[in-house]
Amino acid sequence: MNHIEKFIQNESSSGIILIFTTILALLFSNTFMAPVYESFLHIPVEIRIGFLQIDKSLYHWINDGLMAIFFLLVGLEVKREILEGHLSSVKQIALPGIAAVGGMVVPAIVYLIFNRDNPIAVNGWAIPTATDIAFALGILSLLGKRVPVSLKIFLMALAIIDDLGAIVIIAIFYTNDLSISSIMVALGALAILIAFNYSGVTKKSIYFIVGLVLWISVLKSGVHATLAGVALAFTIPLTGKNKKQEVISPLKEIEDNLHLFVAFLVLPLFAFVNAGVNITDISFDQMAGPVPLGIMLGLFLGKQLGVFGFSWIAIKLKIATLPEGCNWNQFYGVSVLTGIGFTMSLFVVSLAFEDDSIFQYTDKLAILVGSVLSATVGYLLLRAGAKSTQPTDNKVTLPVEEDSFKQLDNLSLNPFFKSYPKDQAYFLEIDTQPMLKMIAMQKRIYLMLFVGVIFTGFNFYQQSGASFASTNQQSIVSSDQHPGAINVASINKIGCTTIDEKIGCGMFEKKIDGINFKTGSADLEEKSKIVLDGAARVLLKFSNIRIETQAHTDDQGKRAKNQGLSEARAKNVVDYLVSKGINHDRIQAKGYGESQPLVSNKTAEGRAINRRVVFHVL
Known part of the structure; x- marks a missing residue:
């Protein structure tokens, strides 16, 4: 099994685990287990070594600590792909690179259309720009051989570039007040790591020891600690020689060792502590607010429009080509799948609204809704697109002129149209069955969405009615993480009669x-x-x-x-x-x-x- 196949298999399996842990988190946060879940998140974990003290809750250890390991893996993947993989040449990087740019720009614009006038909400513009590669590849794995490997590689490359963009966004836009002394220590540690790389040092333990110093100093500096993982990754050598003068790859060894740990522990834990949204406290009107609408539409519409639109333009301008063995229907389905933001979007939302979160529940629920919509519709489109490539008997053949044939042949309109020469004449073969299937599938999708909206609205209406009718005392425990945050709650409703x-x-x-x-x-x-x-x-x-x-x-x-x-x-x-x-x-x-x-x-x-x-x- 080669490196790419191992990557896809691990990420696909992790996607299934992520789905399970997400459902588990939602069950815990919406049942009698909610107090246990909240207590678990706020378990204090403190480390003291001399004058050094790190005092955080379990929630923050996972978000700042374990996610730094995730970004270490992302950095290793980016470096390897740039040096010798699918991002190593302009031709290879063109399509996923252009698609990734579109997948970040358009969702951000969609979000800002709804929230440009709110100085607090505008901080969340980057939330719908992320793609969760584990979830997306997990959905692709459900289709098996219906989807060509080239399309999976495209999605993997796009997600890696997307993650790189997220790293840049975090570094530039989500950095708090800086501690100059801590930054100086971090820069010193980074300089040592770079010196190790240029000196040909291949011992992994040395990189990890200095990397730990780098992480602690970045954590204390005001820059988000996960960026230390990326910086460490870029200093680890791709190849080198050990004491026996044998050629080894420290980068690939670390990458292989981290894959299972990240896929089956780090990301599931992150999903569990971040996806627990108490949906019983959220009304349908709240979900129709500008922030949740911006997130949902940014993920579901912005992502697919950006990825597919930018890619279509690049291909038509002959800057890039479609992945081998892939048709436009399948490519559009994958474009929809990129709207699965989930873990990466949850991570960005924890940074965007860390200090001024008046949207703490609706923003997370919007991420889940947008991601589920993208996963469902993307899966159905890919399934329909895969079926549409199979032979059918519903074909109509028409003669065409030579010039028309050449133009049609360049358009690559399969599977609906196929042009071919025969006996010095030219013919256009129209397959009507895929069209009929796509139309029927779209009708089913729209019907499912309509039923889902009606059901959700009715459910929220029932929950709201039940809460208004109740006269029992209620209390809401704050999870604020900043001084002076106001938690607005009523204990009873005496005097609220109409x-x-x-x-x-x-x-x-x-x-x-x-x-x-x-x-x-x-x-x-x-x-x-x-x-x-x-x-x-x-x-x-x-x-x-x-x-x-x-x-x-x-x-x-x-x-x-x-x-x-x-x-x-x-x-x-x-x-x-x-x-x-x-x-x-x-x-x-x-x-x-x-x-x-x-x-x-x-x-x-x-x-x-x-x-x-x-x-x-x-």
Whole structure:
């Protein structure tokens, strides 16, 4: 089995595992196991070595640590493909390269069309630009020999270039405040690794030791830690000689050793901790908002239009050619499959809305919906396209002129049309069966989508109705990871008697992030006022709703100071709402200080969760 076949087999199998872990995460987060799932995500993991301290939750260890190993593998694959693989020449890289550019540009444009006016939402423009190669190849594996190997190689090359684009996007657009000292250490470690490469060092353990220093320094620098994996990969030599002067390939050895670990542990774990979306808390109206619409349409429509459109132009301009043995129907099906963003999109969303996430559930659910749509429609199109290449009896043969024959022959319109010379004459053979099958398949797809939308809408309507009718007390645990985030929840619905009022109260039951205070202060940040403006509009519309603003802090500092800070923050939120026309009698302010923590304050993540403000509907 050659390297490409091993890669495809591992990634295809991993796709099936990813589907299983995603379903498992959704089951955990939407059943009585939800508290266990949340506790699992926030298990504190701390490492101390002298003055060095890394204190993170399990969720962040997976996203920052294990995903660095994933990006190490991506970097190794990119380097190998550039040096000796399917990206080693302009001719080979042309089609997947152009397709990848289209697959990043068009989805970003689609997203920005919906969200260009929202300064917080605009940060998510890169979410629909990613492709999950494991999922996509997993879908292709279900079709077996119906899909030519050349098409699988094209998808693999496109996804690798896509990942490279994601790396550049993360480095440029999703970098936080920088620590110069940590960056200097990282640059020093990188210089040592480059020196090892130029000196012909092939011992893998040396690269990993210095690579660990590189990862820690990048983690502390403000640049996302996963980029350390890519930097390390580019310094590992493709070939070299060992002590016995035998030619070896450290890069290929590491790549082969990492494939199974990444495919069957890293990515499934990442999917499990990131795909747990509580869909019972999301209404159909929320999913029709600009952020989820931008993500869903960016993945499902933007991806296929970008990949197929850019590729079609490149092929017609003779810059590139279709993969061998592939027809346009199959190529379009694969273009749709590239809309499976899943793990990569979930990773980008964790960066895009890390500080100002007021979309924490809808954005993730939108990724799942867009990815599932792309997988389903892509699979059906590929299945229909594969069948359409088989011989049928539904053929019509017509004579054509020589010039027309040559033009038709250059268009490569198979499997619908086929032109050929015979006995000094020219004929056009039209196969009507594939057309009929494609039309029938499209009708079934549209019917399935229509039924799915109706079912989803009815399901959300039932869930919303059930939540409005309930008078039991509810609480929502915040998973905020930044100071001063506001978690908006109602404990009960006393006073919400009419249907409209219940809907208004229901809006306060949804978790809303994105409201921050300046560090150690009660002053609101400017971006926070966008969310409070929305709360004010709801309160103005439903005049009978009364709320209590409850502010909480962590346990850092003196108890009395924390109590005063929480009271001041609650008061400032109330004052802002009053300035927007809300009657002061309808809003109360109360500070709880550090007295009611949701989780332990021992970790930075735990303290971030405990710093919160809750809107309690009276």
